[in-house]
Amino acid sequence: MKxxxxxxxxxxxxxxxxxxxxxxxxxxxxxxxxxxxxxxxGWNSWNAFQADINEDRIKEIADIMVSSGMRDAGYxxxxxxxxxxxxxxxxxxxxxxxxxxxxxxxxAIGDYIHSKGLKFGIYECRGYLTCxxxxxxxxxxxxxxxxxxxxGVDYIKLDACYAExxxxxxxxxxxxxxxxxxxxxxxxxxxxxxxxxxxWAWGGKEYGQLWRTSGDIYPWIGSVYHCAETSGGDASIHPxxxxxxxxxxxxxxxxxxxxxxxxxxxxxxDRAHFSLWCILAAPLMAGNDLTVMTDTxxxxxxxxxxxxxxxxxxxxxxxxxxxxxxxxxxxxxxxxGTTAVLLINKGDKDxxxxxxxxxxxxxxxxxxxxxxxxxxxxxxxxxxTAKNLTKDGHMLIRVGKxxxxxxxxxxxxxxxxxxxxxxxYLSDAYYVVNRGVPPVYDRNxxxxxxxxNGREYDKGLGCKSRSVIxxxxxxxxxxxxxxxxxxxxxxxxxxxxxxxxxxxxxxxxSIFDSKMMTKEDDGMEVNIDxxxxxxxxxxxxGKQVLGNWADAKVVSHD
Ligand code: GAL
Numbered sequence: 332m333k334x335x336x337x338x339x340x341x342x343x344x345x346x347x348x349x350x351x352x353x354x355x356x357x358x359x360x361x362x363x364x365x366x367x368x369x370x371x372x373g374w375n376s377w378n379a380f381q382a383d384i385n386e387d388r389i390k391e392i393a394d395i396m397v398s399s400g401m402r403d404a405g406y407x408x409x410x411x412x413x414x415x416x417x418x419x420x421x422x423x424x425x426x427x428x429x430x431x432x433x434x435x436x437x438x439a440i441g442d443y444i445h446s447k448g449l450k451f452g453i454y455e456c457r458g459y460l461t462c463x464x465x466x467x468x469x470x471x472x473x474x475x476x477x478x479x480x481x482x483g484v485d486y487i488k489l490d491a492c493y494a495e496x497x498x499x500x501x502x503x504x505x506x507x508x509x510x511x512x513x514x515x516x517x518x519x520x521x522x523x524x525x526x527x528x529x530x531w532a533w534g535g536k537e538y539g540q541l542w543r544t545s546g547d548i549y550p551w552i553g554s555v556y557h558c559a560e561t562s563g564g565d566a567s568i569h570p571x572x573x574x575x576x577x578x579x580x581x582x583x584x585x586x587x588x589x590x591x592x593x594x595x596x597x598x599x600x601d602r603a604h605f606s607l608w609c610i611l612a613a614p615l616m617a618g619n620d621l622t623v624m625t626d627t628x629x630x631x632x633x634x635x636x637x638x639x640x641x642x643x644x645x646x647x648x649x650x651x652x653x654x655x656x657x658x659x660x661x662x663x664x665x666x667x668g669t670t671a672v673l674l675i676n677k678g679d680k681d682x683x684x685x686x687x688x689x690x691x692x693x694x695x696x697x698x699x700x701x702x703x704x705x706x707x708x709x710x711x712x713x714x715x716t717a718k719n720l721t722k723d724g725h726m727l728i729r730v731g732k733x734x735x736x737x738x739x740x741x742x743x744x745x746x747x748x749x750x751x752x753x754x755x756y757l758s759d760a761y762y763v764v765n766r767g768v769p770p771v772y773d774r775n776x777x778x779x780x781x782x783x784n785g786r787e788y789d790k791g792l793g794c795k796s797r798s799v800i801x802x803x804x805x806x807x808x809x810x811x812x813x814x815x816x817x818x819x820x821x822x823x824x825x826x827x828x829x830x831x832x833x834x835x836x837x838x839x840x841s842i843f844d845s846k847m848m849t850k851e852d853d854g855m856e857v858n859i860d861x862x863x864x865x866x867x868x869x870x871x872x873g874k875q876v877l878g879n880w881a882d883a884k885v886v887s888h889d
């Protein structure tokens with residue numbers, strides 16, 4: 332896997348043709364009507380306090396956001412996550428603040444936040460309940476958006492617990508919110524919190540300004556690195572894309588979840604975490620308890636030259652140019668003609684990491700500046716080496732000359748290439764969302780021939796444990812065909828299940844279900860109508876068993 336990555340990155344390293352599209356996106360930053368022209372910055376209550384929030388605590392946080400200098404460093408949104416609301420709506424069906432936690436009501440807390448020069452963010456959920464089982468917005472969408480607008484809300488984090496019960500595809504569901512927000516006449520950012528369900532692929536930017544690329548982040552470095560990989564690596568998309576960079580830009584951002592800076596075991600990890608979020612143009616929503624924040628953590632969160640990389644108006648998400656399984660290098664071309672480079676060691680051994688200037692679109696002698704130390708390191712020829720990087724050690728540097736022509740980024744995969752049309756084996760196509768274990772192509776999961784009912788197959792997808800992948804059809808296919816079954820090498824009596832859903836998991840619209848199968852069951856023929864569908868989701872679930880989607884293809888005829 333890692334060798335493939337490396338090959339891929341090497342193949343891609345010479346592609347430095349800036350597409351018109353990227354230019355168009357980067358130029359749109361000057362449009363004032365764009366909400367979130369740079370990744371939103373703020374503080375959110377969840378990672379520090381979960382549902383244990385109240386009026387005094389939030390006011391204290393607002394005060395500290397000002398006194399610590401965080402507001403002036405760019406952290407403008409103060410977002411109240413789950414737990415602010417009363418367990419029941421009022422007689423008019425409106426949401427109410429929890430009367431014990433927020434006796435002054437939500438408008439008052441919003442006014443306080445605004446009085447500090449901050450913006451007010453709030454949490455809701457598009458299911459009938461929130462994740463904490465408080466009243467969700469399903470079938471109350473307009474009422475709730477109206478309440479938020481009246482309270483002066485500027486930012487809505489919209490979660491997705493129970494949304495699969497709504498009977499609406501995510502695109503249908505979010506269109507309801509988008510329209511309801513527009514109807515209020517108040518600009519409010521919509522942060523799509525859907526655990527990385529694939530909003531980048533199915534058009535999240537039509538509805539909101541940011542979308543999660545991962546499940547929840549936790550306060551340990553392994554979780555931080557995993558979340559970073561969902562946006563900057565292969566963890567949520569086909570490796571050919573080299574991360575999700577091509578889906579981000581001014582007004583629409585990939586969100587690998589809120590910051591755990593200040594909550595990790597070691598300071599070097601807090602800094603590595605912040606560096607990754609900055610190079611990935613991720614929203615910077617601090618999630619530490621500001622009332623006990625040390626000066627060191629405050630200084631990490633306020634590191635001005637590092638934040639500048641994140642907030643660069645060009646809005647190009649950083650992308651990986653090197654990965655050997657331990658050392659990784661990311662590049663983020665900036666608006667001023669320089670480029671930011673993160674060199675990071677995720678492995679246990681100390682290493683040196685070298686960035687070749689050729690791989691970031693530069694050559695010969697280049698100025699290098701250390702953005703954490705705010706120090707010019709000098710002029711280097713052809714490459715720069717970060718020496719003796721310990722575990723989680725990293726350097727964030729800026730390379731090049733300010734004021735030169737903006738550097739080109741990599742070439743985006745054209746939509747045509749990942750939209751499946753004509754007769755196509757799915758193992759020859761790029762999936763746009765991956766959750767779980769990625770499939771093996773044209774082999775069973777262990778790399779052997781796919782065999783079902785005694786027949787050998789040259790094509791197909793081999794899965795194990797849980798594999799969920801989404802393909803974009805854009806209404807261009809008619810039927811999906813395959814033979815599905817458990818591989819003969821699977822353990823006796825263990826079960827596995829194949830399902831196909833429309834769009835994504837929250838749509839809840841299943842169009843094929845093998846039900847539980849064992850390896851004793853014959854392979855099952857699938858031949859279903861997929862005409863007019865924009866996306867299909869293939870899901871295999873089983874514990875130790877191997878599942879085969881033999882001969883899986885879409886065809887454009889019956
Ligand atoms: C989760 C969400 C978290 C937090 C929590 C609140 O689904 O991913 O970020 O909002 O719900 O209950």
